[in-house]
Amino acid sequence: MFYRLLAGLLPVALVAACSSSPPPALGPREAISAPGAPSGTGTTEARRLVDLARSLLETPYRYSGSDLRGFDCSGLTSYLFRDVGLALPRTAESQASAGHWVAPDELRLGDLVFFGESRDKPHHVGLVVSHPGQPLTMIHASSSRGVTQTEITSNSYWLPRLRFGRRVLGAR
Secondary structure (H helix, E strand, O other): OHHHHHHHHHHHHHOOOOOOOOOOOOOOOOOOOOOOOOOOOOOHHHHHHHHHHHHHHOOOOHHHHHHHHOEEEHHHHHHHHHHHHOOOOOOOOOOOOOOOOOOOOOOOOOOOEOOOOOOOOOEEEEEEEEOOOOOOOOEEEEEOOOOEEEOOOOOOOOHHHHEEEOOOOOOO
């Protein structure tokens, strides 16, 4: 059902670049083990990624940044995955080939989520930090807010730009 809703909104989408300025993040910061989260929905690596991502909240945005001095969107995701021993390509467009494709309604903790005008050229990437059955939420590097947590499902900026996900963990 979510995927059908998403398909109806896709033609409205505009380019969402790492350097774009999204609106403020929606929703509170939630604990990884949210009450009622289905058991077995996250691997140890996924939880480690999310813990590290949450520890980086409020780190400043830095164009082409990929370290603690600041991150852009793909710099953040490559930094996170490097921590669990996986090397991701440097750009969001290149990261869109890592792992395997996942439909937006099948995303889970630790997946990458991509945004843009078309499926062929995503311009923004984030890390899914929510469990299935919860509102889809990501941690990403926003040019206006730095590393931040954003609920995608009810966000009028990000939802129309959501294209697909990639599952890198467990795909090796």
